[in-house]
Amino acid sequence: QSALTQPASVSGSPGQSITISCTGTSTDVGAYDFVSWYQQHPGKAPKLMIYAVSDRPSGVSNRFSGSKSGNTASLTISGLQAEDEADYYCSSYTSSTTVLFGGGTKLTVL
């Protein structure tokens, strides 16, 4: 099974909005609303930011939002802050009852 496809890097200035895409297939992202997003700072474990495509866990800023269209899911971060600079990974359940991650996107806040 191939990893979900994410851009290697994105960047934005403080206050701006950015969107990270996550493209899969009709057997994973397109098949279920089981897409989640994780933020990872260097040397730290990943942190859940979005689950079930667009739901936010308690304590996660509402600047983070998720959506999905067809086989592509997206994570949008609005009002960029310096602390948002991190790696972001998407994940999806698959029809093979396995879990796939995206290759990761490095977000740089300029």
Added chain:
Amino acid sequence: QVHLQQWGAGLLKTSETLSLTCAVYIGSFSGYYWSWIRQPPGKGLEWLGKINHSGSVNYNPSLKGRVTISVDTSKNQFSLKLNSVTAADTAVYYCARLSGPGTYYFDYWGQGSRVTVSS
């Protein structure tokens, strides 16, 4: 608040077996899946497999039968074994709770265990 604490050998030689254990503190052990995920240096996350409290498992097919995940419900622990390791298995290994059927997201993670395979 659920807490996952993991441990295991950090330095292995080629062809040896990697062995890690993750203990779950506070919270229910049943009703969830428990997973292992790894991250090679400078690379992305790779899901290795999942197990539930009754021992039902699913593995990443890319590991070609080298991986075994087991559970000890009496201790609220689950374990990973990966045999015939090579340098490509060098990574930080994480244990994580995978929310139950119908949701499928990793909400709690262990601290990570750095495993290095050398010849």
